Amino acid sequence: DSFKGVVDLVYYRAMVWNEDDHGMTFKEVEIPADMKEEVDEWREKLLESVAEFDDTLMEKYFEDPNSIAEDEIIAALRQACVANKVIPMLCGSAFKNKGVQTMLDYVMELMPSPLDMDNIKGTDPDTEETISRKPDASEPFAALAFKIATDPFVGRLCFFRAYSGRLDAGSYVFNMRTQKKERIS
Numbered sequence: 779d780s781f782k783g784v785v786d787l788v789y790y791r792a793m794v795w796n797e798d799d800h801g802m803t804f805k806e807v808e809i810p811a812d813m814k815e816e817v818d819e820w821r822e823k824l825l826e827s828v829a830e831f832d833d834t835l836m837e838k839y840f841e842d843p844n845s846i847a848e849d850e851i852i853a854a855l856r857q858a859c860v861a862n863k864v865i866p867m868l869c870g871s872a873f874k875n876k877g878v879q880t881m882l883d884y885v886m887e888l889m890p891s892p893l894d895m896d897n898i899k900g901t902d903p904d905t906e907e908t909i910s911r912k913p914d915a916s917e918p919f920a921a922l923a924f925k926i927a928t929d930p931f932v933g934r935l936c937f938f939r940a941y942s943g944r945l946d947a948g949s950y951v952f953n954m955r956t957q958k959k960e961r962i963s
Contacts, residue, residue, distance in 0.1 A: 784869045784877060785809055787821045788851050793880065801875035827864065828854035852887050860890040898941040903952050911942040919943030919951060 783794035783804070792809045795801040809817050825846055829839035831854045838845050858864035866888055870877015892913030900920055902909045911920050925937040945951070950959045 781871060781874070781876065783807075784880070785813065785817050786880070787817070787824045788855070789848055790817075790821060795874070795876040801871075801878070804876075804879070825851070828858065831858045831861075831863070856888050856890075859888045860894050892941065900941075901954070903954060903957075913942055915942075915944045917942035919945055919949070921945075921951070 783792055785792045790809070791806045792813075793804045794807050795804045822843060825839055825843045828851050829835040829846070832850075835846055835850055835854055838850075855864060855866065859866065866884060868877060868881045868884060870881055872878060895913065897910040897912045898920065899908055899910050901907070911917050919940070920942045921938040921940045923936050923938040927935045927937070929935055945962055947963060949962045951962060952958075953960050
């Protein structure tokens with residue numbers, strides 16, 4: 779109940795969520811004075827870490843760490859994430875919708891697009907052979923379900939990460955776990 783907001787080290791801002799709309803909106807505020815010293819220490823560590831992934835940033839870091847722009851930090855973090863060298867840590871609460879928007883923004887900015895990644899390997903359900911799929915809508919549909927939830931108004935929901943292909947309402951997919959085809963609505 780005492781969770782009010784977070785400090786974003788990349789954009790060097792504090793964010794406080796609005797309780798009236800259950801965290802759907804937030805406002806940017808000054809970093810609290812009693813936190814400034816600790817925030818500065820952590821931002822320095824962030825800048826040092828991202829500078830390791832870019833020689834130009836390393837030079838800027840040694841000359842003046844504060845001269846590194848936000849877009850340069852994002853670019854270096856993205857490069858490090860794609861190389862699987864850095865795992866960003868974000869804070870929030872899905873229960874009260876605090877930090878969800880920020881987390882999704884960072885996913886879009888930092889996480890690799892399917893086009894950045896190698897082809898995904900899987901098992902052909904008919905032949906049991908290992909096959910490779912590229913992230914392309916023209917490929918057969920392949921996905922990994924990572925969460926099943928029940929909504930009182932909609933029913934069962936399946937959250938998945940699509941690797942290839944296209945899925946339309948009314949399509950059928952093969953569930954490798956149950957070995958059955960399931961209709962998508």
